[in-house]
Amino acid sequence: MIEATDITEDAFLGGQLRLRQKRSGHRAGHDAILLAAATGAQAGDRVVDFGAGVGTAGLALARRVEGIRLSLVEIDPELAELARANAAANAIAAETIVLDVTADAQAFAANGLPPDSVDAVLMNPPFNDPARHRGSPDQARHAAHVATGETLHAWVHAARRILRSSGALTLIWRADGIADVMAALSRGFGSLAILPVHGEAGKPAIRVLVRAVKGGRAPTRLLPGLMLNEESNVPKKEVRDILEGKAEVTLAEP
Template sequence: MRAEPFADAELRRDAFLGGKLRLWQPVSGYRAGIDPVLLAATVPAQPSESVLELGCGGAPALCCLGARVPGLRLVGLEIQPAYAILARRNLDENGLTGEVLEGDIAAPPEALRAHSFDHVIANPPYFDTHARSSADDPGRELGLAGPLPLALWAALAARRLKPRGSFTVVLRIEKLPELLDAMKPLGSLEVWPLSPRAGRPAKLFFARARKGGRAAFRLHPALALHEGESHLADGEDYSQIIRAALREGKALPFPK
């Protein structure tokens, strides 16, 4: 748990979406990879709608989503005060309006309980705390291997969603059985695996459900992150659709 605010010397400002965003991130703490950027690209939000991110960290997903869809009401919930402060700074310095609440998913603050949302998103900690060596930085460790079961994340999302609202998650594939069980209170569940390359086993997946949805479960074909059978040259080899989401801020809609 990181409570003390980051000093500027502990931070680095990184470019996202091809330089459209500049986000402060800790040099040694939890740093965003491609997961929150792609998560933001999948959200089917429209201007004037509301979006809640559970465990928003420094708000990379909220910032990427706000940059793509103008006029959203953005709200983040973050348990670590230092990262909540960082999230507010990132939103403000990128010209985005949003609110970041400090609190625990297991016991959310009263201010959150008063609101409902069109969309809830999350990139929960995905490592098993008992099956790995912990990170030296406590803030990074909590971001990678939080102690709360996914059922609590899904239950809070279900309570805060408006009818027909969507809950979208990105996680490592090992967490799929737990998440499927956690999302049972919601409906219209669909899973979209992400593989490193075509024909390779999936390592990540997106999952989406809707409050009150009645559609049958759908498992979509895997989306390859990279082109070709292997990495043959220096530089990026992301597939065109992934590159567009990461570098241009384009949408990454679920398959129909």
């Protein structure tokens, strides 16, 4: 059980979304909000957030797009309970499922996620390379950030299995791992849209936002990069609008 003193309540989307999260360990940040802003959905869609944590990305998407049928998938029971409470506190309808994303099809089906049943999946998998990243001694933070060599492939495989034909997967990953993303999406996905995200002008991208369509056949599109900060290190207005829930990131073709 999480002690009340171990919990903070934080505002996202300019105060439109308030989330309780653990004071230590992995904490929600810009990646989750950017992911939510880049995920296309419409009312009635079945949407699944893999590795949902306290629900940040999925709930931010639900705040922007009313009427989606949202499932938050999280392996950590304590984080899943926080996600469930956060959905209720923000009056957002969402199902919370305690499940390992790498589980087999039978486990997914037992939790109401059979093959070919979902319109959209969004995910922010653990993506730090353990060979180059010193993991946190906090086990939850380590699990949320550090990937094994199979993490991305396993998560993409799970998304491909539950997505309907023409359903879309949206993910955020570290930019220097783009080759891993392309390899993981090479089976069963197409119509890729890739958006580099730069922290500072003149510096290499730090993240990539990627949208892929199950069974898509359109050519891959490399979009103009998104610059987070001005030269003065102040967030750009378009980024402030995204973080405050006033704008979205368009990856789908018009």
